[in-house]
Amino acid sequence: MTTAGGRILAIDQGTTSTRAIVFDGEGRARKSAGRELPQIFPQPGWVEHDPEEIWQACLAVCRDVMDESVVAIGITNQRETTVIWDRGTGKPIHNAIVWQDRRTAETCGRLREAGQSALVSESTGLVLDPYFSASKIGWLLDHVPGARARAQAGDLAFGTVDSFLLWRLTGGAVHATDATNACRTMLFNIHSHDWDDRLLALFDIPRGLLPEVFDNAAAFGVAGAEHFGRAITIGGMAGDQHAAVVGQACFTPGMIKSTYGTGCFAVLNTGTTPVPSRNRMLTTLAYRLEGQSSYALEGSIFVAGAAVQWLRDGLGVIDNAAETEALASGKPENAGVYMVPAFTGLGAPYWDAEARGAIVGLTLDSDVGSIVRAALEAVCYQTHDLVSAMAEDMGQTPGSLRVDGGMVANNWLMQMLADVVDLPVDRPAVTETTALGAAYLAGLQVGVYDCLDVISEQWQRDRQFTPGLAAERRDGMLAGWQEAVARVLTRSE
Numbered sequence: 044m045t046t047a048g049g050r051i052l053a054i055d056q057g058t059t060s061t062r063a064i065v066f067d068g069e070g071r072a073r074k075s076a077g078r079e080l081p082q083i084f085p086q087p088g089w090v091e092h093d094p095e096e097i098w099q100a101c102l103a104v105c106r107d108v109m110d111e112s113v114v115a116i117g118i119t120n121q122r123e124t125t126v127i128w129d130r131g132t133g134k135p136i137h138n139a140i141v142w143q144d145r146r147t148a149e150t151c152g153r154l155r156e157a158g159q160s161a162l163v164s165e166s167t168g169l170v171l172d173p174y175f176s177a178s179k180i181g182w183l184l185d186h187v188p189g190a191r192a193r194a195q196a197g198d199l200a201f202g203t204v205d206s207f208l209l210w211r212l213t214g215g216a217v218h219a220t221d222a223t224n225a226c227r228t229m230l231f232n233i234h235s236h237d238w239d240d241r242l243l244a245l246f247d248i249p250r251g252l253l254p255e256v257f258d259n260a261a262a263f264g265v266a267g268a269e270h271f272g273r274a275i276t277i278g279g280m281a282g283d284q285h286a287a288v289v290g291q292a293c294f295t296p297g298m299i300k301s302t303y304g305t306g307c308f309a310v311l312n313t314g315t316t317p318v319p320s321r322n323r324m325l326t327t328l329a330y331r332l333e334g335q336s337s338y339a340l341e342g343s344i345f346v347a348g349a350a351v352q353w354l355r356d357g358l359g360v361i362d363n364a365a366e367t368e369a370l371a372s373g374k375p376e377n378a379g380v381y382m383v384p385a386f387t388g389l390g391a392p393y394w395d396a397e398a399r400g401a402i403v404g405l406t407l408d409s410d411v412g413s414i415v416r417a418a419l420e421a422v423c424y425q426t427h428d429l430v431s432a433m434a435e436d437m438g439q440t441p442g443s444l445r446v447d448g449g450m451v452a453n454n455w456l457m458q459m460l461a462d463v464v465d466l467p468v469d470r471p472a473v474t475e476t477t478a479l480g481a482a483y484l485a486g487l488q489v490g491v492y493d494c495l496d497v498i499s500e501q502w503q504r505d506r507q508f509t510p511g512l513a514a515e516r517r518d519g520m521l522a523g524w525q526e527a528v529a530r531v532l533t534r535s536e
Contacts, residue, residue, distance in 0.1 A: 049068075049489075049491060050065050050066060050068070050113050050114065051065070051066050051113065051115050051116070051117055051482035051483075051485050052064075052065050052108065052115070052116045052117070052275075052482075053065075053116075053118075053119065053479065053482040053485075054101060054104075054105060054116065054117070054118045054119070054208065054478075054481070055119050055283070055475075055477055055478040055481065056097060056101060056118070056121060056205075056208065057120075057304060058082075058121045058124075058141065058143070058304070058305040059079060059304075059305050059352070060079050060080050061077065061078050061097060061100040061101055061104055062075065062076065062077040062078075062104060062478065063076050063101075063104035063108045064108070064475060064479075064482070065109075065110070065113060066479060068486070068491050069501065070473060070482075070483070070498075071473070072473065072475060072478075072479075074107075074108040075108060075475075076105075076108050077104055078104055080097065080100060081093075082141065083138060088144070088146060088148070089144055090140075090143040090387070091139060091140060092124065092138060092139040092141055093138055093139070094126050094128070094138070094207060097207075097208075098207075101208055101211075105270070109271050109272075114489055114491070115275065115276045115279070115485040115491070116212075116278070116279075116485060117278065117279035117286075117478075117480075117484050117485030117486075118205050118209065118277065118280045118281075119280070119281055119282065119283050119286035119478060119480065119481035120204040120205040120208070120224070120282060120283060121141070121142060121204055122142060122203060122223075122224060122282040122283060123175050123176050123179075123203065123227050124139050124141045124142050124176075124204050125180055125183065126139045126201070126202055126203070126204065126206075126207045127180070127183050127184075127187075127190065127200065127201050127252070128200055128202075128207065129198065129199060129200075130198055130199060130200050130215070130218075131198065133210065133211065133215055135207075136193075136199065137183055137186075139204070139207075140179040140182065142174055142175075143305075143306075143345060143387040144173065144179065144387075145173050145396050146173070146182060147173040147179060147181070147182050148173045148396035148397060150178050150181070151171050151172055151396070154245070155171050159171060159245060163229060163242070166233070166234070166239045166241070167226065167229055167231060167232065167233060168317060168325055168326030169227075169325055169327070170394050171229075172394055172396060173396055174343070174345075174396075175227060175229035176203065176227065176229060177228055177229035177230050177242065177248065178229075180201055180246065181246045184247070184248070194248075194249050194252050195249055197251045199252055200218050200252065200254070201252045201253055202220060203220060203224045203228070203282075205220055205224050205282070206219065206220040206254045209263055209264060209277065209280070212264070212270060213264040213266065213267065213277070214267045214269075216264060216265075217263060218254045218255065219254045219255040219256070219257055219263060220254045220255075220256055220280070221257050221258065221259050221261070221263075221281055221282075222236065222256055222257070222258060222259065222328055222330075222331040222336070223259060223281045223282040223285035223329075223331070224280070224281070224282045225238075225254075226327055226328045227327070229242065230243060230253070231256070233317060233326070233327070233328060233336075233338075234317070236336070237256075238250060238253055238256075257280070258331045258332055258333065258334065259279060259289075259330045259331055259332060260278060260279050260333075260485070260487040261279075261280075261488060262488065263278065263279075263280055264277050265277065276485075276488075277485070278484070278485035278486070278487075278488030278489045279483070279485030279488055280481070280484070281330065281480060281484055283304075283308075284308040284310055284477075285310070285328065285329060286477045286478070286479075287300055287302045287477045287480055288310050288329050288339065289479075289481075289483050289484060290475075290476030290477060290479035290480030290483065291445045291471065291480075291502065292499040292502040293310070293312050293329070293445065294312065294337075294495050294498075294499060295312060296312050296314035297311070297312065297437065297441060297442070298312050298441070298445070299312070299430070299433070299441045299444055299445065300444070300445040300446070300447065300476075301426055301430075301445070301446050302447050302448040302476070302477065303347050303422065303447070303448035303450035303451055304348050304448045304449055305346075305347065305352075306343065306344050306346060306347050306390075307343075307344035307425060307426060308341060308342070308343055308344065309342045309344075309426060309433065309444075310339045310340070310341045311339055311433045311437060311441065312337060312338075313329075313340055313437060314337065315335065315336065316338065317338040318338065318436055318437060320340060320432070320433075320436045321435070322392055322436055323393075323394055323432070324341060324342050324391055324429070324433055324436055325340065325341040325342070325343065325391065326338065326340060327339055327340075332487070340437065341391075342391040342392070342428070342429030342430075342432065343390040343391050344390050344429070345385075345386075345390045346384035347384075347422045347450060348364070348448070348450050349384070350382065350418040350421065350422075351364045351367055351419075351450070352364075353386065354367075358414075360411045360414065360415070361411075361415065364449070364450075366415075367415050367418070367453065368454065370412040370415040370416070371415050371416040371459075372455045377417060377420055377523075378404070378406070378408065378409070378413060379406075379523060380402065380403070380405060380413045380414070380416070380417045381402070381417055381420070381421070381526075381527035382400070382401070382402045382414065382417035382420075382527075383398075383400060383401045383402075383403070383421065383528055383530070383531050384400050384418065384421050385398040385399050385400045385401070386400045389528070389531070391428070391429060391432070392428055392432050393532060395531075398532055400531070401527065402417060403527045403530060404523075419456050419459065420459060420520075420524075421524075422460070423456070423459050423460045423462075423464070424520075424521065424524040426444075426460060426463070426464055427463050427464045427521065430444065430464050430466070440466075442466075442467075443466055443469050443507075444460075444461075444464060444466050444467070444468050445471065446460070446468055447470075447471060447474050447476040449474075451470050451474055454508075457470060457508045458508045458511075460508070461510045461511075462512035462517065463517060463520070463521070464510075465510045465512075466510065467507050467508065467509050469504050469506075469507050470504070470505045470506050470507075471502060471503060471505055472503040472504065472505045473503075474505075483498050
């Protein structure tokens with residue numbers, strides 16, 4: 044099998060699952076395997092993963108789909124989740140601290156009060172929040188016995204999950220990440236494209252702890268033959284939302300995609316110039332290829348599919364996510380019931396780490412369907428908040444919204460989304476766009492794809508949902524949402 048005719052294995056290591064999908068040169072999924080990833084909750088507001096469990100799941104799902112047609116590997120991952128490991132043994136010094144974790148909220152609050160928000164925003168395009176990796180790294184160095192001294196001595200390595208998997212796959216030969224994962228650490232300067240010494244000093248993090256930063260399509264290394272029976276090139280890497288931008292072929296400024304998984308993340312391509320946000324959106328990298336960066340505005344919603352998971356596992360009111368469509372559609376109105384899913388604080392545009400979830404407007408007529416509808420509607424309202432803010436920052440309204448992720452199979456939800464954001468919603472034929480984006484990046488590196496235009500030509504729409512809600516009704520629903528959010532906010536900035 045020649046490289047040009049080969050297939051790409053995409054590793055999609057997410058917050059609640061690890062998946063492996065083999066794509067052919069036409070962008071079609073040929074094989075897939077997955078495993079659920081349990082989350083660890085040591086105390087309220089804390090969220091962890093076992094890195095060894097991630098690694099074993101990664102190996103298992105890759106071995107389930109691996110065959111001789113695979114010519115390269117692409118990796119995409121949950122972003123900001125923080126792992127520190129021993130360079131000698133490869134063993135993590137602590138559980139991974141997940142992006143949802145809020146244990147460093149007080150630390151970030153002190154830094155905000157000390158006037159450090161501007162430095163963070165100007166350098167990284169991010170807001171000073173425990174969501175990102177920097178304060179998590181500092182916590183690990185300060186709370187794991189001996190960690191800070193070992194880091195200073197060069198004995199430890201930090202990485203987001205992509206970097207940890209790359210280290211393991213290459214047998215410790217490569218300590219690297221890609222530009223999109225680096226830009227989410229709150230330590231990477233998106234203008235100079237290097238780790239920022241001022242931020243390293245602010246968070247007291249030694250530079251030697253950090254990985255080398257590559258483009259998204261690059262020679263990341265070689266997965267050793269001991270893992271899959273033969274050596275395989277690792278040619279692509281990107282954080283999950285950036286990989287979805289590539290998988291959705293959002294290569295033109297003004298194009299926007301929104302991914303609905305554990306959380307929801309809307310990313311608007313702004314071209315080769317970073318656009319500062321006036322509405323507390325994030326200015327970030329969309330992708331970096333051949334040394335050329337494309338930038339984006341991003342809005343982050345911490346809880347989307349996680350709210351449905353809570354209905355299933357926490358409340359026990361549904362047996363599976365597929366039930367939510369019928370339950371929600373059985374309610375012609377929301378009857379004033381709103382869920383604000385601030386289980387781990389609120390992300391953009393509120394950035395309130397101390398906010399907590401609430402269901403408001405309950406009456407004796409409310410039932411399971413009311414709560415399910417409120418959970419799904421919350422996804423739509425939050426997306427509206429993001430899209431409106433980004434459109435104002437960009438100075439133009441997107442023509443449509445490309446969607447992906449597990450939740451987009453719900454037709455009721457997609458129609459409500461179109462109605463609430465007042466835009467056509469395009470669901471692609473291939474909804475595994477995060478994994479597909481990782482495959483495309485690896486394929487660009489090894490020659491399966493010549494350029495981004497080839498990828499754009501492969502994108503196909505499965506269905507378009509067009510808005511049909513009267514403006515008066517939509518405005519009333521959004522006003523009710525804002526009233527509900529106001530009840531849980533702990534700070535007004």
